[in-house]
Structure formats: C-alpha cells, structure tokens
Amino acid sequence: MLNQDTKTIVGAVPYLELNNGKATIHFPLIGPKHQLGRNCPWADLQTPEDDWQVLSREHARLVQMGKDYQILDGNGQEPSRNGLFMNHHRIDGSQGQILRHGMTLTIGQNPKNLIRLTYCNPSDSTAGVTPSQRGLSLKNVKEWPVLLGRSPGSEYNSLELPAPTVSRIHARVERVGADRYQIRDNSSANGTFVNGQPISGAVVLEDNAVITIGPFQLVYRYHQLELRDRGNQIRLDAHQIVREVSIKGDKKRILNQVSLPIEPGQLVALVGGSGAGKSTLMKTLLGIEPLRAGAVYLNGMDLRQNFHLYRTQIGYVPQDDIVHYQLRVDEVLHSACKLRLPPDTDFNQVITQTLKQVQLSHVRNTFIKDLSGGQRKRVSIAVELLADPKLFFLDEPTSGLDPGLDKQMMILLRELADQGRTVVLVTHATANITSCDRIAFMGRGGYLCYYGPPLGAMDFFEMPSNDLQYFSDVYIKLDQEQVINGQRRGVPAIVQDWCQRFKTSPQHRQYIGQTLSGGNQDPDPTPPSRPPTRLSPLRQWLYLSQRYGILVNRDRFSLILSLLTAPLTLIILKLALGDETPFKVIDPLEPSQGPLALRVLFIFTCLSIWIGLSSSVQAIIKEVTIYNRERLVNLGILPYLASKLGIHGGIALVQTLLITVTALITFDPPEPELIPWWLGLATTTFLTLMANISLGLMISSWVKNEDQGNSILPPIMLFQIILSGVLFQLNGLGDLLSFMTMSRWSNNAYAAIVNINAMVPPPVTLPDGSVVPAVFEPSSLYDPTWENLGLCWAMLGLQTLLYLGFSVWGLAKKDVV
Ligand SMILES: Nc1ncnc2c1ncn2[C@@H]1O[C@H](COP(=O)(O)OP(=O)(O)OP(=O)(O)O)[C@@H](O)[C@H]1O
Numbered sequence: 001m002l003n004q005d006t007k008t009i010v011g012a013v014p015y016l017e018l019n020n021g022k023a024t025i026h027f028p029l030i031g032p033k034h035q036l037g038r039n040c041p042w043a044d045l046q047t048p049e050d051d052w053q054v055l056s057r058e059h060a061r062l063v064q065m066g067k068d069y070q071i072l073d074g075n076g077q078e079p080s081r082n083g084l085f086m087n088h089h090r091i092d093g094s095q096g097q098i099l100r101h102g103m104t105l106t107i108g109q110n111p112k113n114l115i116r117l118t119y120c121n122p123s124d125s126t127a128g129v130t131p132s133q134r135g136l137s138l139k140n141v142k143e144w145p146v147l148l149g150r151s152p153g154s155e156y157n158s159l160e161l162p163a164p165t166v167s168r169i170h171a172r173v174e175r176v177g178a179d180r181y182q183i184r185d186n187s188s189a190n191g192t193f194v195n196g197q198p199i200s201g202a203v204v205l206e207d208n209a210v211i212t213i214g215p216f217q218l219v220y221r222y223h224q225l226e227l228r229d230r231g232n233q234i235r236l237d238a239h240q241i242v243r244e245v246s247i248k249g250d251k252k253r254i255l256n257q258v259s260l261p262i263e264p265g266q267l268v269a270l271v272g273g274s275g276a277g278k279s280t281l282m283k284t285l286l287g288i289e290p291l292r293a294g295a296v297y298l299n300g301m302d303l304r305q306n307f308h309l310y311r312t313q314i315g316y317v318p319q320d321d322i323v324h325y326q327l328r329v330d331e332v333l334h335s336a337c338k339l340r341l342p343p344d345t346d347f348n349q350v351i352t353q354t355l356k357q358v359q360l361s362h363v364r365n366t367f368i369k370d371l372s373g374g375q376r377k378r379v380s381i382a383v384e385l386l387a388d389p390k391l392f393f394l395d396e397p398t399s400g401l402d403p404g405l406d407k408q409m410m411i412l413l414r415e416l417a418d419q420g421r422t423v424v425l426v427t428h429a430t431a432n433i434t435s436c437d438r439i440a441f442m443g444r445g446g447y448l449c450y451y452g453p454p455l456g457a458m459d460f461f462e463m464p465s466n467d468l469q470y471f472s473d474v475y476i477k478l479d480q481e482q483v484i485n486g487q488r489r490g491v492p493a494i495v496q497d498w499c500q501r502f503k504t505s506p507q508h509r510q511y512i513g514q515t516l517s518g519g520n521q522d523p524d525p526t527p528p529s530r531p532p533t534r535l536s537p538l539r540q541w542l543y544l545s546q547r548y549g550i551l552v553n554r555d556r557f558s559l560i561l562s563l564l565t566a567p568l569t570l571i572i573l574k575l576a577l578g579d580e581t582p583f584k585v586i587d588p589l590e591p592s593q594g595p596l597a598l599r600v601l602f603i604f605t606c607l608s609i610w611i612g613l614s615s616s617v618q619a620i621i622k623e624v625t626i627y628n629r630e631r632l633v634n635l636g637i638l639p640y641l642a643s644k645l646g647i648h649g650g651i652a653l654v655q656t657l658l659i660t661v662t663a664l665i666t667f668d669p670p671e672p673e674l675i676p677w678w679l680g681l682a683t684t685t686f687l688t689l690m691a692n693i694s695l696g697l698m699i700s701s702w703v704k705n706e707d708q709g710n711s712i713l714p715p716i717m718l719f720q721i722i723l724s725g726v727l728f729q730l731n732g733l734g735d736l737l738s739f740m741t742m743s744r745w746s747n748n749a750y751a752a753i754v755n756i757n758a759m760v761p762p763p764v765t766l767p768d769g770s771v772v773p774a775v776f777e778p779s780s781l782y783d784p785t786w787e788n789l790g791l792c793w794a795m796l797g798l799q800t801l802l803y804l805g806f807s808v809w810g811l812a813k814k815d816v817v
Pocket residue numbers: 245246247254272273274275276277278279280281
C-alpha cells in the first residue's frame with residue numbers, strides 16, 4: 001500500500017482522496033497504471049477491510065493520460081459491484097472517464113453508505129470542476145432554528161434548496177440540548193422525509209439520517225448537514241423485471257426478465273410491434289404497474305418502496321390527454337400549479353417559463369379544444385414540466401401527429417433530455433428515432449431483443465444497411481413466422497431466439513452489463529413507507545371546486561338543460577292535468593283524488609331521481625385519466641369527491657328552488673298540518689336530489705368508461721319506478737327491496753306532507769249491505785306524522801352517505817401505488 005500522508009502529496013503529484021464519511025485516505029498517483037481495491041494483494045491503491053466494504057476488491061483501474069488519469073470501472077473483466085458514478089452516470093470499464101482536477105465521483109449510490117472519490121492534480125489547480133458540495137455545520141450556527149427551503153431568506157442560518165417542488169421555508173432544524181438536533185416540517189406542500197418516512201411532528205436527527213426535501217437529499221452526521229444529492233440527475237436501473245397477468249385463471253407473462261439501465265440525460269425510446277409490451281414496460285419503469293419479480297431502482301433506491309420520495313420528480317404523460325378541453329391553456333396550467341406546487345410559488349412566472357419551453361406562449365389564452373393534436377400534447381407535457389421533473393415518461397407522444405409535428409416533438413424531447421432530464425417514451429413513429437440515445441426493442445411476449453443506440457439495431461438485426469428506411473423491416477423480422485432448414489419457426493420462438501442472441505452479444509455487454517447498476521445495499525433498511533404529506537385537503541377542495549365550477553359553467557347547454565328540465569316538466573304536467581287540482585282536498589271527497597295526487601307526487605320523485613343521477617353519472621369517469629394522473633402526484637380522494645358533491649349540491653339547491661317555485665305557481669297548494677308545503681316540498685326534493693347525485697357519483701367511480709355510465713341509468717330508473725310502491729302494492733321481497741330505493745322514501749315523504757290519507761273518502765256501503773271496494777286505501781306509509789316523515793328523510797340521508805362511502809371505495813380501487 002502506498003503512503004497516505006497528505007503533507008507529502010499536496011503540491012507534488014496527482015492524488016485521489018477517498019472519504020467514507022468517517023475517514024479520509026489519500027493515494028498519490030505516480031505510476032502509469034494503478035489498481036484501486038479493498039484489502040486486495042493486486043491493488044496498489046488499497047483501503048483497509050473495515051468501513052470500506054462499499055469498495056470491491058478490484059474496484060477500478062487508473063491509467064495515466066498525459067498529466068491526468070483515466071479511471072475505469074472494475075478489473076478489466078468484470079465491473080465492480082457498487083460501481084463508480086459521476087452525477088449518477090455509471091463509468092464503464094471500457095471507455096472510462098478522464099479525471100480532471102477537483103472532480104468528485106461516488107463509489108456506490110447509497111447516500112448513507114457511499115465513498116466519495118475526489119481527484120486532485122496540484123499542477124493543474126486552475127482547471128477542472130470544483131464540485132459544489134454544500135452543507136452546513138450545525139455546531140457553528142449562531143441563530144436557531146436553521147431554515148431549509150427554496151428561498152429561506154437568511155444567509156446565516158439557512159440552506160437554500162432551489163426547486164419548484166420545495167416550499168419557500170420547507171423545514172426547520174432546531175437544537176435540542178447541547179449536541180442534539182431535530183427537524184420539523186414547516187407545513188410544506190410536498191413533505192419532508194427522514195429515512196424515507198414522511199414526518200409530521202419534530203424528529204430527532206440520528207447520525208446518518210437521510211433527509212429528503214423535494215429532489216434534494218441531505219445526510220446528517222457529526223453535527224453536519226451535508227447536501228448529498230441535488231436530485232438534478234436521475235438514473236434508472238431495471239433488474240430482471242417480470243410482469244404477469246391473469247387471463248381466465250391462467251398466468252401469462254407480458255414482460256420477461258427485462259434488465260436495462262437508463263442514464264441521466266438520456267432519451268430512450270421503447271419500440272416494437274403492437275402488443276409487444278412497450279406500455280407495460282414503461283408503466284413498470286414508472287412504478288405504477290405491479291411486478292412479479294425483479295426491481296426498478298432510481299439512483300440506487302427501490303422505486304416501489306420509495307415511490308413517494310420520487311412522486312414529485314417523475315413526470316408522466318399518458319397516451320390520453322391529461323387536460324380538460326373546456327379550459328384555456330392558462331387555466332389548465334394554473335390549476336396544475338395549485339395542485340402540484342407550493343402555494344408560495346409565483347405561478348405566473350413558472351407558467352410563462354414553461355410555455356416558452358414547449359413553445360406555446362402564443363396560445364396561452366386559447367381553449368384546449370381549439371388546439372391542434374400536437375399542441376394539446378405539448379400542453380400535457382407543459383403540465384408535467386411545471387414541477388421540473390427529472391425523470392419524464394411519455395406514452396406515444398407523437399401518435400396522430402403529422403411527420404412535421406412528430407419531428408418537432410422529438411426535437412423538444414431531445415432538448416428536455418439535454419437539459420439533464422431522463423426521458424423515456426413509447427413510440428411507433430421511428431422516422432426521427434436517431435434523436436434517441438438508446439432504443440429498447442421489445443418482441444412479442446415482453447422480451448427485450450435489443451437495447452443500445454438506434455443505428456446499432458440495424459447491425460444487430462442484420463439489416464442490409466444502416467439506412468433507417470429499413471427500420472420497419474426489423475418489426476417484420478420479429479413478427480413473422482419463418483421456415484429455417486425446412487422447419488417452421490413461430491413468432492414466439494423467433495423472438496426468444498433474438499432475445500437470447502442479444503443476451504450473449506457485445507451490445508448487451510456494453511450497454512447493459514457494463515452500465516447496469518444495483519440497488520443500495522442498505523445495512524439498515526427502512527420498512528415500506530406511508531403515504532406522503534399533502535397539500536392541505538381544504539386547499540385541494542377549494543382548487544378542485546374552482547376548477548370544476550368553471551368546467552360545469554362552460555358546459556352551458558347541459559347546465560341549462562339540467563336546470564330547466566324540472567320546471568318544464570311541471571308545466572307540461574299542469575297542461576296535461578288541465579283544471580284538475582291534485583293537492584287541494586275537494587269537498588265531498590272523490591275516490592280518484594288520492595291516486596291522482598300520488599301519481600303527481602310520483603312525477604316529482606322521478607324528476608329528482610333523473611336530474612340527480614343524470615347530472616352526476618359522468619362527473620368522475622369523463623375525467624378519469626386526469627384524476628389518475630393527479631392522484632399519482634398528490635390528489636386526495638376526499639377533497640376530490642367533496643368538490644364534486646359541493647358543486648352538484650349547489651346546483652341541486654338551485655334546482656330545488658326552481659322546482660318549489662314552479663310547483664307553487666302551477667298547482668294549487670295543499671294545506672298540510674305537519675309542515676308548510678313549500679318547506680316540505682323543498683326539503684324532500686333536495687334530499688332526493690342529493691341521494692341521487694351520490695348514487696351517480698358512485699356509479700361514475702366504478703364504471704370503466706362513459707358508455708357504461710350511460711347504459712346503467714335506464715335500468716336504475718326502471719327499478720326505482722317499479723319498487724316505488726306507487727304503481728303496485730309491494731309484498732314480500734319486493735317490499736324489502738324497496739327499502740333500498742330512493743323512490744319509496746321520497747314518494748312517501750311527499751305523500752305524508754300532502755296527507756294523501758286524508759283524501760280517501762269513507763267506504764261506500766250499498767243498500768244490500770255490501771261495501772264497494774276502494775280504488776285507493778289509506779296507508780300507514782303515508783301517515784302525516786313526524787316519525788314517518790323523519791324516517792323517510794333519514795333514509796334518504798343514509799343512502800347519500802352510503803353511496804358516498806362506495807364512491808370513496810371506487811376511487812381508492814383505482815389507486816395503483
Ligand atoms: N392488465 C392486463 N391484463 C391482461 N393483459 C394485459 C394487461 N396489460 C397488458 N396486457 C397484454 O399485454 C400485452 C402487452 O401490452 P402493451 O399495452 O404493453 O403492449 P404495447 O407494446 O404497448 O402495444 P401497443 O403498441 O399496441 O400499444 C398485450 O397483449 C396486452 O393485451
């Protein structure tokens with residue numbers, strides 16, 4: 001082992017500084033070649049065994065290049081176990097990295113357990129990049145608490161963490177006792193995490209605690225807060241991922257042991273025939289599709305166990321647009337800002353900057369419905385860019401675009417990658433595929449048949465030339481049966497052959513074997529974590545209600561129709577009845593009056609049921625793509641549902657008013673003893689409307705598409721009519737089932753208020769002593785008592801709660817993580 005004395009090194013020869021958080025070792029570089037390793041006789045730059053286990057026995061080679069050195073991972077045959085990283089790029093064993101004065105690499109990726117390797121060349125002290133590692137020595141702080149945030153203000157007791165998802169003052173570090181510190185979240189929008197767990201109160205900092213705030217990672221130890229990761233670079237490593245689905249009880253593999261590394265700043269296209277598994281692969285990489293086996297790591301951390309840490313850093317544009325067509329571009333972005341960014345952000349500035357980035361400044365005030373397909377896609381991209389995600393997934397962003405727009409989209413994605421983002425897209429349009437750094441060619445059955453640079457695929461698949469006009473022939477080659485030596489080879493066999501060939505190819509070794517990096521071997525793994533801290537539910541409800549209010553208001557035709565349906569129906573009913581007065585008790589009593597009044601009240605019931613159901617049944621399902629996307633970010637189910645209920649409840653109030661006023665104008669009012677007619681009518685109507693709105697929301701949260709929602713309305717209406725008890729006397733099971741309808745309770749409430757029983761004349765006895773059968777008999781269901789009316793109203797209220805409960809369940813079932 002060489003001399004590790006710093007004094008003899010500095011000012012003389014280049015040297016490596018290795019720091020494991022506890023100790024620092026210096027290795028002078030004096031020969032043309034060196035081998036770095038742990039406790040290994042072949043390594044001349046040798047660390048001791050204890051505390052340096054992250055380092056492999058033969059971890060890296062150094063080769064002199066002029067006055068500097070090149071560093072190469074592994075021993076020339078095998079890559080090292082924990083790798084060498086520069087900004088999360090893994091340095092491979094063949095090309096390596098030229099070291100310049102001041103460069104810092106990391107050995108391993110686990111913030112708690114990595115080694116920093118810094119190269120210094122005293123003869124070149126002006127050149128190179130000095131790593132801007134920032135930190136804070138808590139021992140030296142004079143003013144408490146220490147503020148951590150996007151713009152914490154003070155210079156002396158703060159640490160600035162500039163990112164859109166970080167609140168202005170995000171967290172505070174407080175001193176407890178002489179040498180102990182605790183951290184407290186400052187009601188931040190996206191939460192503070194300690195060792196992967198969101199914190200609510202104050203948490204005492206133990207040595208090696210990893211604090212995550214937005215994209216930043218800090219490690220606390222020895223009274224220091226050290227900024228370990230600025231989160232501006234994300235690498236992704238997929239290890240042997242397998243996805244299985246159940247089809248009619250049989251398991252089917254739709255992803256087959258796929259491994260691939262995606263480095264920070266790379267633009268990667270997932271290509272292949274229809275049904276090959278591209279979208280499935282993207283969703284597994286993104287963490288929203290379950291895995292049968294394997295793992296996906298982001299910067300070495302298991303994505304599924306730490307999804308909430310990366311939630312705000314992942315952008316995802318699904319195949320369907322994630323924008324409301326009835327909103328203006330500006331409104332879409334404002335509402336996304338409110339839901340995703342801390343409230344103390346200057347939204348206008350962020351929106352202006354983002355629109356410039358996607359070249360849509362000129363359509364800022366245009367309605368989404370008036371944009372072209374390509375512009376709409378770019379608005380979806382802009383929505384995701386607001387939070388400045390470092391990992392960006394796009395599912396077929398160019399589908400349906402003309403070749404010009406396709407090219408523009410690829411240029412935009414290239415720019416996003418060049419700004420340091422890791423961009424992954426699924427695409428069928430391969431004309432501009434050369435913009436990508438890597439393509440993953442998937443074969444039917446979810447097999448990875450090639451991963452590497454786009455042009456390399458032409459070579460690998462033995463195409464006649466590198467001309468990309470032959471690229472589509474690769475699809476044909478992998479998707480057609482062949483006869484080889486007289487034997488027929490089906491597509492699955494052909495795909496598996498190519499997958500196998502790739503696994504043993506030099507391309508696999510270069511683009512996967514040398515670059516793939518493992519997960520963190522955390523000596524103290526934390527258990528899977530709870531959901532993240534969120535924007536306050538009240539604020540979410542407010543923002544969502546504002547947005548939904550605008551949307552409902554913009555759909556003027558439906559709104560007016562829904563408001564006018566009831567008054568118009570009542571007017572038509574009045575015209576149909578002519579001079580008849582269904583609610584006024586006639587003297588002497590007529591046998592037909594009770595049934596007539598009941599039928600008219602039944603129209604009131606049916607009206608409320610229909611209006612309530614039809615206005616709400618599409619409310620959730622028609623924006624389910626947007627809901628799913630926002631839910632992945634931070635949307636709460638209760639604020640979301642409450643915003644729907646609030647707006648529809650408001651409309652129901654207006655409808656109740658219109659129905660009451662129209663009924664009072666068009667029909668002679670009854671004179672009930674229990675409660676004034678207008679009040680009883682309004683209360684029963686409102687409760688019926690709310691119960692049906694809740695039923696509509698429940699349906700909307702469970703159906704798969706809008707058509708299913710519409711198809712379910714007629715049978716529900718029919719059941720309510722049949723089981724209302726108005727058309728038929730209900731017995732046995734029918735009577736029991738009617739307890740679950742709203743028509744029964746609504747109609748009984750109206751009938752009790754009007755006092756239908758009082759409209760039934762006494763039985764007529766004929767001279768021969770026989771009694772004429774009554775057309776209609778008084779019923780205890782219509783008793784004009786508070787007990788009866790209270791029961792009817794309570795049942796309507798109970799059903800409202802029940803359906804809302806089922807709506808919450810339906811929405812929760814949509815959750816993928
Ligand atoms: N949840 C699921 N249940 C059953 N089969 C599924 C499921 N998800 C995907 N599949 C099947 O897995 C295969 C791969 O689907 P995937 O959508 O990933 O393909 P793709 O390559 O993206 O196709 P396309 O280019 O047509 O969109 C298809 O055969 C699909 O039917």
